[in-house]
Amino acid sequence: MKIRADIAELLRAGHRDNAISKQLGVCPKTVARHRAALGLPKDPPGRTSHTSLEDAWRAHTEPTDDGHLLWTGTINNGVPTVRHKGRRHSAYLIAYRIGRGRDPQGRCRPDCDRAGCVKPSHVDDGPGRARTRNTLAAIFGQGAAE
Ligand SMILES: [Zn+2]
Structure with missing residues (x-):
């Protein structure tokens, strides 16, 4: 078959x-x-x-040819959402946990330019994004990362 x-x-x-x-x-x-x-x-x-929550998350993802991981599941108020055991979880948060092995500090979002991307290495929390900006500012000068 x-x-x-x-x-x-x-x-x-x-x-x-x-x-x-x-x-x-x-x-x-x-x-x-x-x-x-x-x-x-x-x-x-x-x-x-x-x-597991991670398996439920994985079942709603789809890799793209250019290296992103798109969310194919539910979007709730603009946030990719996975339901597990009657609770709703942000797919960004789960992606962050998979990528970093810890809970994020603040809201998680993809740091790439692809809307709805939940690739663990593309999702960052607030402090993570600030670090990236500071690093870019240190390399290219203030304002470069804005
Ligand atoms: Zn991405």
Whole structure:
């Protein structure tokens, strides 16, 4: 059988069969066949998935040819948002945690010029952005980084 990349990706991200079939508009049996073909364990009926927040985040990202990572999930008030266990999280914040291994100080935003980019190395918090500006100012003179 031919493996569909979108189904395989969601399965690997830990999504449940019926969630995937609903999201992609495919038959649950097709999803189950993919699961078997990929050698992934069946999800136990009636139990919530063990998808981690990071996996949930990853399932909504899409790399671009020019090195960014675009958010394909929900945007809430202009902020990419991922729902996990009934709570909403900023996708920028999760990207920052993945990239730095710690919580950001202040609001996170992409520092690149690509709107909606959630690439961990492109997302910075307030102090991080100020550091970048100061470094640029030190190299090129005041005002260069404005
Ligand atoms: Zn970027």
